[in-house]
Amino acid sequence: MSFAELGLSDELLKTVEAAGYTDPTPIQKQAIPSVLMMRDLIGIAQTGTGKTASFVLPMIDILAEGRSRARMPRSLILEPTRELAAQVAENFEKYGKNHKLSMALLIGGVQMGDQVKALEKGVDVLIATPGRLMDLFERGKILLTGCNLLVIDEADRMLDMGFIPDIENICTKLPPNRQTLLFSATMPPPIKKLADKFLSNPKTIEVARPASTNLNITQRLVPAPSSAFAKRDLLRRLLNAEDVRTAIIFCNRKTTVRELNKSLKKHGFRSAEIHGDMDQSSRIAELDRFKAGDVNILVASDVAARGLDIKGVSHVFNFDAPWHPDDYVHRIGRTGRAGATGTAYTLVTSADAEAIENIEKLQGQKIERLGEVPGGETNETAPAEKKGRGRKPKAEKPEAAAVADTPRGEAARPAPPREERARQERPRDDRRRDERPARRDRRFEAQDEGPDGKDDGGWNGPVPDFLNFTIPA
DNA sequence: AAAAAAG
Numbered sequence: 001m002s003f004a005e006l007g008l009s010d011e012l013l014k015t016v017e018a019a020g021y022t023d024p025t026p027i028q029k030q031a032i033p034s035v036l037m038m039r040d041l042i043g044i045a046q047t048g049t050g051k052t053a054s055f056v057l058p059m060i061d062i063l064a065e066g067r068s069r070a071r072m073p074r075s076l077i078l079e080p081t082r083e084l085a086a087q088v089a090e091n092f093e094k095y096g097k098n099h100k101l102s103m104a105l106l107i108g109g110v111q112m113g114d115q116v117k118a119l120e121k122g123v124d125v126l127i128a129t130p131g132r133l134m135d136l137f138e139r140g141k142i143l144l145t146g147c148n149l150l151v152i153d154e155a156d157r158m159l160d161m162g163f164i165p166d167i168e169n170i171c172t173k174l175p176p177n178r179q180t181l182l183f184s185a186t187m188p189p190p191i192k193k194l195a196d197k198f199l200s201n202p203k204t205i206e207v208a209r210p211a212s213t214n215l216n217i218t219q220r221l222v223p224a225p226s227s228a229f230a231k232r233d234l235l236r237r238l239l240n241a242e243d244v245r246t247a248i249i250f251c252n253r254k255t256t257v258r259e260l261n262k263s264l265k266k267h268g269f270r271s272a273e274i275h276g277d278m279d280q281s282s283r284i285a286e287l288d289r290f291k292a293g294d295v296n297i298l299v300a301s302d303v304a305a306r307g308l309d310i311k312g313v314s315h316v317f318n319f320d321a322p323w324h325p326d327d328y329v330h331r332i333g334r335t336g337r338a339g340a341t342g343t344a345y346t347l348v349t350s351a352d353a354e355a356i357e358n359i360e361k362l363q364g365q366k367i368e369r370l371g372e373v374p375g376g377e378t379n380e381t382a383p384a385e386k387k388g389r390g391r392k393p394k395a396e397k398p399e400a401a402a403v404a405d406t407p408r409g410e411a412a413r414p415a416p417p418r419e420e421r422a423r424q425e426r427p428r429d430d431r432r433r434d435e436r437p438a439r440r441d442r443r444f445e446a447q448d449e450g451p452d453g454k455d456d457g458g459w460n461g462p463v464p465d466f467l468n469f470t471i472p473a
Numbered sequence: 474a475a476a477a478a479a480g
Contacts, residue, residue: 302475
């Protein structure tokens with residue numbers, strides 16, 4: 001089935017074709033005709049399924065007729081994060097460039113002035129995060145009485161973020177006879193209730209989770225020590241061992257994002273960072289540096305886990321195993337996009353057993369365990385890290401133990417540039433490789449060193465069954 | 474356990 005059979009206008013079909021798309025995705029095939037028929041819709045789909053175009057395209061055709069009036073937007077799209085909202089706006093620009101649609105992006109973290117100006121001129125499409133929308137609404141800058149089309153995107157994530165009361169509030173301000181489209185990756189009871197309350201006779205469409213069926217992504221688990229210091233060493237070895245063109249590295253905490261980015265830069269990697277504590281302009285700037293190729297590594301919190309569509313990401317690394325299995329699916333979905341192949345590594349510490357179990361349960365498949373990471377040398381000295389005056393983040397504490405694991409002379413040696421390091425990968429040591437006590441294996445041997453684990457922050461005890469690990473001989 | 478979103 002082609003786009004031409006979905007009922008879109010000829011003009012729009014030309015734009016879609018020019019953008020290089022020939023075949024609609026399953027959700028587009030099912031959703032577009034229904035949306036054009038003005039039906040309410042529940043779309044159970046992840047990002048990466050072509051979900052955005054499944055509402056953007058028909059909306060462009062629906063809005064092509066009619067004109068907007070001051071402060072009375074004709075349609076509203078709600079997104080959970082600013083980045084996602086901006087991305088949807090980009091989609092409207094891309095597909096709507098031959099239609100004279102006006103649009104306003106209402107997100108926090110930026111000046112209100114331009115947003116207010118756009119509203120006063122009148123817009124066809126409003127793309128918003130709930131906070132800023134409510135704010136502007138309460139200031140009387142928006143009237144929602146002419147808003148006949150509502151899209152609630154990533155509803156389950158809105159729920160996670162506590163936005164449901166806001167969404168309900170917004171829904172009551174729209175005309176009751178409007179068309180409503182609700183998209184969600186999962187259907188927990190509160191979302192079901194929301195749909196029952198605000199949608200009428202909706203058509204339900206469900207498409208497969210992309211990440212669980214995305215065979216383009218090679219997934220691996222890497223047993224990791226628990227100290228942040230030793231973990232970063234392991235990560236650097238992975239980065240050097242792999243053909244990493246562009247990578248997103250996810251951490252569970254904003255502090256970890258900052259520390260890791262700092263550390264990577266110190267070690268000669270070209271990296272940027274993104275998390276929710278940064279102001280919006282820095283977030284955009286860092287993301288742009290990554291998109292433009294100024295840096296090839298982006299260290300990120302889960303703000304970047306969902307929906308972000310960045311082309312050509314070759315690797316995803318989970319520096320921390322995510323606590324929720326859904327987050328894992330979203331994170332690794334940043335690679336292997338649009339038919340490309342990708343690799344996703346997850347560093348797993350002994351504390352992550354349950355998280356990994358849940359991830360594998362969700363995916364319905366085991367993830368390959370990686371037994372060995374080349375390298376095993378560390379050039380980072382923990383004292384250098386300590387220099388930053390003042391309080392040290394809690395997570396860094398176990399690093400003291402890791403220092404003991406660094407051979408004396410090695411610790412003082414300054415980090416060579418990255419390219420050189422690859423060449424002098426093996427240490428100056430005449431003994432044959434197999435005669436040497438393989439340093440990289442110590443983390444796996446730590447099981448013999450007793451439960452106090454004062455060695456390198458490695459496994460405190462036997463390798464857990466869940467990792468089902470073969471220890472290198 | 475965290476992160477996200479209004480300022």
